[in-house]
Amino acid sequence: xxxxxxxxxxxxxxxxxxxxxxxxxxxxxxxxxxxxxxxxxxxxxxxxxxxxxxxxxxxxxxxxxxxxxxxxxxxxxxxxxxxxxxxxxxxxxxxxxxxxxxxxxxxxxxxxxxxxxxxxxxxxxxxxxxxxxxxxxxxxxxxxxxxxx
Numbered sequence: 504x505x506x507x508x509x510x511x512x513x514x515x516x517x518x519x520x521x522x523x524x525x526x527x528x529x530x531x532x533x534x535x536x537x538x539x540x541x542x543x544x545x546x547x548x549x550x551x552x553x554x555x556x557x558x559x560x561x562x563x564x565x566x567x568x569x570x571x572x573x574x575x576x577x578x579x580x581x582x583x584x585x586x587x588x589x590x591x592x593x594x595x596x597x598x599x600x601x602x603x604x605x606x607x608x609x610x611x612x613x614x615x616x617x618x619x620x621x622x623x624x625x626x627x628x629x630x631x632x633x634x635x636x637x638x639x640x641x642x643x644x645x646x647x648x649x650x651x652x
Contacts, residue, residue, distance in 0.1 A: 526588035
């Protein structure tokens with residue numbers, strides 16, 4: 504099975520962040536293999552392997568780091584930008600989109616059975632994940648300045 508080991512993820516997150524002046528010079532471009540390994544590691548570490556693998560597409564965009572998308576009745580797709588300032592930022596972005604996948608694939612069906620609407624945005628149920636991400640040193644805020652305190 505393609506899966507980054509949890510300790511490999513921890514080592515990556517503990518690496519020094521590139522200097523702010525350097526992050527556009529040495530962009531991190533994840534391979535599809537690395538994306539899959541990272542997805543599997545985050546799924547195991549954060550989501551207890553509850554997420555079903557989804558289609559993950561990459562292309563360079565200039566208006567977003569990533570977005571998750573789901574048509575009603577279809578599987579979630581995650582669309583990632585092809586380039587990131589550093590590997591740690593890529594991991595945080597992918598984890599962020601996986602929270603949206605959780606909202607659609609795990610939480611929404613439960614809420615529908617209760618007669619409630621889905622909650623798929625950046626509200627309180629989204630930020631319930633912040634502590635577990637930060638426990639593993641994965642920054643939940645997705646702005647580049649967050650990495651340069």
